[in-house]
Amino acid sequence: MNVRPIVFVVVVVCCTVAGWIIGHHTLIRVDEESNQSENGQVVEKTSSVKQQKILKQGDNSIQNQTTSIKGGNSNQNQQSSVKGGITIQNQKSSVNNGNALMNIIVNNDKVINSIKNSEGMKTNKKPFLISAIKAKMQPTITTISNIQQAIRKAKPVVTDVNVNHDLKVYSHNGNDWISDNGICQTKDNFIKASLVNSWGYTPIYIHSPLDDKWVSGDLMKSGHWEGELVNLVSRLLNQDKDLQFVDLGANIGVFALSIAKLGRRVVAVEPLSINLQRLCKSVESGVSLDGKPFSDKITIIHNALSDMREKVELGKDFQNVGGTYVLKDSNEKKVQGSSVSGKYKDVVMTAKLDDILQLPNYDFKKVILKIDVEGYETKVFNGGQTFFDTVDVKAVLMEWRWHEGAHDLQQLLDFFLKRNYKAYNPKTNPLIQLQTQNAQRWPGDVLWQK
DSSP: OOOHHHHHHHHHHHHHHHHHHHHHHHHHHHHHHTOEEETTEEEOOOOHHHHHHHHHHHHHHHHHHHHHTOOSOGGGTTOOOOOSSOEEOOTTSSOOTTHHHHHHHHHTHHHHHHHHHGGGOOOSSOHHHHHHHHHHHHHHHHHHHHHHHHHHHOOOOOOOOOOOOOOEEEEEOSSSEEEOGGGGOOOOOOEEEEEEETTEEEEEEEOOTTTOTTHHHHHHHHSOSSHHHHHHHHHHHTTOTTOEEEEESOTTSHHHHHHHHHTOOEEEEOOOHHHHHHHHHHHHHOBOTTSOBGGGTEEEEOOEEOSSOOEEEEEOOTTOGGGOEESSSSOHHHHHHHHHHOEEEEEEEEEOGGGGGGSTTOOOSEEEEEEOOTTOHHHHHHTTHHHHHHSEEEEEEEEOGGGTTOTTHHHHHHHHHTTTOEEEETTSSSOEEOOGGGGGGOOSEEEEEO
């Protein structure tokens, strides 16, 4: 009888049993060596098998939970962070103003500590286990460490008060003003920052800095944007309690919200829907120093401004939502840039600055006016002759960079000079007057004052 197969089977079985016994004995020794006494107290260490089980469970748990906090901006592939006072606003999520982030960190402390403590394990039997565990958990530990640092550095954020239910939003349809509150309705989640001024904080909803690196990026980092100019407008308003504020090209509302916080009334004009939606949310959340909701202070207009009424498209400025412009007869460089950056889906009706005089409940007699319409200023002023003749516009803060050497330079100068305005550098205190013969070399922003 051929006994070779039988011998072979016996050998295999014996080797298997022996291997199991040796492996089991080794695991027991590792487990025993990991239970050591320190300062009279027993510090329990998990075995390598238990560590792997905790690792797998903790890794899945943390990944699932960190995924749930990546919901701040639906337009940014759900990438967001908590930084400089920023919180992700999601009513359907358990994440609210950073509290859930702290819960995630606390709930996973045991997993993280077990990995960190494993560095002190005096086991020479399986040194590769420590390296493997650390390598596998390092991305998760880094993520939670970054969240902890962000929360420690975060500035205070004003809590939503939800008192503003009566937003005043209008648009001009070419014939008359109509209510346009529907533009504010959106299911998108926005990033909330704190707009910081010397007179207080107010919530402001911003874009992802990936899309808007200047305005939103600075607000995320510092809570400021063009703080010098905002302070200048504040000083001018404080000279006369009857002065109100008109913001042409309001963007997401840095100037409008800051001035409303002071208690002054504001008309804010903005054509881009994604800016308006954030501005609406900020108005819904804000309260002025006199205790009144921002909805009592701010009237929003959803139009572009021009010297005629027509439908226009809006061009994009790469990574600069604040650089949105009317894609027609605007600054030449801006229009050429649309071939690279593209345009928004918005098609909006233009209105005239003069039309604001017929706006429901408009009664401003004296105003400070700020205009930032990316090279379209001349057309706006041409459509506002009656406005300037009717309303006492004490000062105009405008962006000048698009008009240095432009064909409309003299036209702009004539508009203001014949109304007895003088030009000043707005970033000097006291203000330094600018000479008209040097208008091509004026700074990027100019204040016209009479």
